[in-house]
Amino acid sequence: MEAVFTAVAVGFEAIGAAAMIVGFGIALVLGARSLARHEGGQAAFTTLRTTLGAAILLGLEVLVAADLIRTITSKPSLEDAAILGLIVLIRTILSISIQIEIEGTLPWRRALLRSGGQMIGDAVAKDRAAQQAAGAARGPAPADPRTP
Numbered sequence: 001m002e003a004v005f006t007a008v009a010v011g012f013e014a015i016g017a018a019a020m021i022v023g024f025g026i027a028l029v030l031g032a033r034s035l036a037r038h039e040g041g042q043a044a045f046t047t048l049r050t051t052l053g054a055a056i057l058l059g060l061e062v063l064v065a066a067d068l069i070r071t072i073t074s075k076p077s078l079e080d081a082a083i084l085g086l087i088v089l090i091r092t093i094l095s096i097s098i099q100i101e102i103e104g105t106l107p108w109r110r111a112l113l114r115s116g117g118q119m120i121g122d123a124v125a126k127d128r129a130a131q132q133a134a135g136a137a138r139g140p141a142p143a144d145p146r147t148p
Contacts, residue, residue, distance in 0.1 A: 005073040012066035016059045023055015023120060030127045037134050047123065053102045054119035060095045064088055 031048030074080050
């Protein structure tokens with residue numbers, strides 16, 4: 001049974017790392033698309049920074065879950081519990097710091113709680129809306145002369 005929980009914890013760690021790596025890629029793409037739409041460097045930087053912060057936040061949340069699962073598999077010793085508690089505390093403080101940096105407000109003062117995944121989804125939706133607005137500003141695409 002211990003091997004199963006260890007494998008699950010390792011899986012969660014891999015998912016957390018993958019969330020940060022994929023989020024970094026998404027942040028780069030959204031920042032580049034913002035620049036390509038000539039929204040300015042400040043808007044591109046803000047998009048990049050917010051999206052990357054959200055990806056790190058999501059990854060940290062998953063890594064904390066991996067740590068909690070790992071507690072199930074560890075032998076109960078005071079030293080192991082203290083080390084794991086310190087790791088979870090550090091990751092939690094990092095998560096709160098990143099969330100405050102992204103949103104500009106304390107997490108418990110927000111009316112609606114948002115996770116890192118929701119924030120990435122918001123960034124992608126905002127990018128899609130801006131892309132559609134840019135396409136609408138250019139006008140309709142020319143008709144294909146081969147169609148009747």
